[in-house]
Amino acid sequence: MSRIGETFAALKARNKKALIPFITAGDPGKGMTVPLMHVLVEAGADIIELGVPFSDPMADGPVIQRASERALANKVGLRDVLAMTAEFRKTNTTTPVVLMGYANPVEHMGYEAFAQAAKAAGVDGVLTVDIPPEESAGVSDVFKAHGLDPIFLLSPTTPESRVEQVAAAAGGFIYYVSLKGVTGSANLDTEEVAAKLAMVRRHCSLPVGVGFGIRDAATAEAVARIADAVVVGSRIISEIETAPEGECVNRVKHLVAELRRGVDAASK
Template sequence: MTRLSDTFARLKSDGQAGFVAYVMAGDPDAATTLKVMHGLAEAGADVIELGAPFTDPMADGPPIQRAALRALDSGMTLRGVLQLIADFRKTNAATPVVIMGYANPFHAFGYQAFVDAASAAGADGVICVDLPPEEDAPLREPMERAGLSLIRLATPTTDDDRLPQVVKNTSGFVYYVSTTGVTGAGIGQTAVVSGAVDRVRKASGLPVAVGFGVKTPERAAEIAKVADAVVVGSAIVDALADGGVAGAVKLAKELAQATHNAR
């Protein structure tokens, strides 16, 4: 948790929101992903969210679904995701990397074995989209022992009765899904998001990162004024597909500048 905690402490001290940049591991191949990860860090990403490709990504919209299929076609596996992090750590020891994925691959790998391998590779946390708090002990408990963050998602439908259970034992930050639906969908109005962020922050005592639907620097700046971090995924995935590494990094730099300069 040190890299994540240190990053959010630095951002708070500087009066800035953080920029969390998503990339799908293996899209279109491992070598390209590694280049993008380094490019994102150099462009100003405060946290890198590395997608683990899965055949049934129920929370993800078409851009990330297509990226997952391209990654699987290229031969990317969960072990390959961990190898990418290990390779990234050879020259970047500072930028936090959070794995975003689904329970089935983690379960098939073996929760304890996955946590051991993720810790050894240099990962900082995991977002497991479809593992509810009532069922996450087999993953969460090994992660707690290893000092890795299990980052949970809160949504517009997470009411006051449910929220305490969602944020309990969460660490690093809470990921607030700004709208019902899948990644890349439209984002909620800023005033509504602001109120939700305050509610989640109060319940958790943690930074709150807002994602799902942030696509432009202008929108990132709006969200950065009310959230602790802004998450962008689908737009970067599309920029990579359309313009290669240079296109993805160019957009990431614009997003990072807009986020950091918003306040």
């Protein structure tokens, strides 16, 4: 079983839900990412989603776009992200790391070369936002052959007929995007999400994480009641963006701890 599979199994045994925070590698500084990853774990993260900066993040809202721009200004590329993961792995061998980004940096490195390097660095899963299952032949298989879980998205616009196809290509967990729109959008309707998740689970045995629109303990709790995992991105990036110099790590720690309390409140 993969590190992601083991994590979900262990949480289930303890009747708990997973908290998956997202940060963009290289934001706010190249040297900040590994310390931030450790702090995320300390504050209660079960899995870390690490954003690979890209010049044209089409599916992201302004908050994560700006994080990507800051990281690129810090000259952080895919190879640096792998190096950061390897550095994190020196002292943490249990928390899964999922890379999240766009196809082109991976395509440019080569899927086979990337998969090898990612596995060696200690990456557990890869979510390439703009590679749907239709285009994933020769990608998912390569990832799976190297022991990387290919993570795929489902959205409110995904018809039931497609869910099985997505689930067949996926590994680790399914990431259900709870809103139409880009990252950082508002207005989460948990009842609507719950209904959709019931449909997803009829076709898919993988754990289902829900992201988009989660901003505090209350929304984290509401989502944790219906999903296997709670994914939080833009809210954490906002905290990094607005923190005064030197306060960033502490701010993130407090925020993630608050989200953790929300997630845990759902299992009480």
